[in-house]
Amino acid sequence: MPPNPTVISHTLPPTRQIPNSPLPLLHYPSLLHDLVTTPTFQPTHLLDLYTQHGWQTQWIAKYGPDIPSHYHSTTHECMTVISGSHATIRFGVADGEEKGGGGVEIKAQLGDVFIVPAGVAHKTFSPEPSSSGLAFYQPEDIAAGRAWEVGAEREGKRRRFFEGVELKGEFMMMGAYPYGGVWDFAVGGEHAGREEEVWRVPVPDKDPVLGDSRAGLVGLWEGKSHASLT
Template sequence: MSSPETYFLPRPTSHVPNSPLPVLVYRSALPLNPTPEATCGLIEPNNWLKGGVFKHYPAHHFHSVTHECYAVFKGHSRLLLGRGPLDPGTENDLLVDLKEGDAIVLPAGVAHCSLESSDDYEYVGLYPKGSPPWDNNFCKAGEEETKEKAENAMDVPVPDSDPIFGVGGPLVEIWIKAMGRAWKPYGTQRLTQVEA
């Protein structure tokens, strides 16, 4: 298994916070013929916990209080990342194709929706242990509310563990580096920001 693909969406839109943390895509990360149970058996020991099993979800949305991992155990989907339905589309829109066995980690604040999916597309949604229940923001709020949601998203801590590789996996290092600030561990592998 190789390191994840990284996709940066640092620029906010009028309706979407996005994040300085990159979206991470892990190709062929799950065992062959994955099931929800096998997927959870692989990822939950890494302190990313099942929030549900989901199918095609065409609504643009983001979560401002938690990061999210999709682990695809059936079918395929094309995701549009980084903009909402009120934002203009461009030739630079970020589209990511996911198929059975792939996993994607979406930082808090990054908009996502399924544009098209196979009829059998299903994935497990997993969230860092200790996260509050996710909120759904549908990328239609005004500037003030979007700014508030952006501040919430920036306060979501970097998890202490990579969902696929576990402690010491690439997510933590990639995300801390992307923050462009000094960080230090405290407690048991929890990370907190240190002002330079």
């Protein structure tokens, strides 16, 4: 892990359809490149890093040409590029809103880490190598909304599930949430007039990758509140 990681932050104000957040979107370019490009890399190596800092791996996704823009109103999210070359991720706007400007597009590359605050819209598209469709890998209990059920036996079964996910060079990301976080899938307008409900999602104690380092969310999210958006 580099001692002084590069961190790029973007504070995205609400739109007519998307709450976004007073907490900045955090992008750590190539932070885990060395890890994910080692010949022996397995997704569980990253799972263990997340777990060490209080974040739970819940999915691995292989991306197709496009997915709907969406946000999570109930939890913050970490995404790490673990395979493939690159893709574009658009943050901060609902589908259709990008035509009026706003939001930010980032070229996501191997080893990049993104920490997405609750409420911030995101969509991944145009992956390289190109792929015909989305494949989403989740343990059955997490897919059923029971991520909040934890314990050594249950986490062991989930770990074994991720041991079986193969990386074949296509663009893939791995997603994690603070333990106890169960995510929803909102596409825009669901929290119009109620944005503060999303902004109140508690800030986790540690960064999923940088732990308690103030170079990560521990320092960059400290003291942020919804007042900065009003």
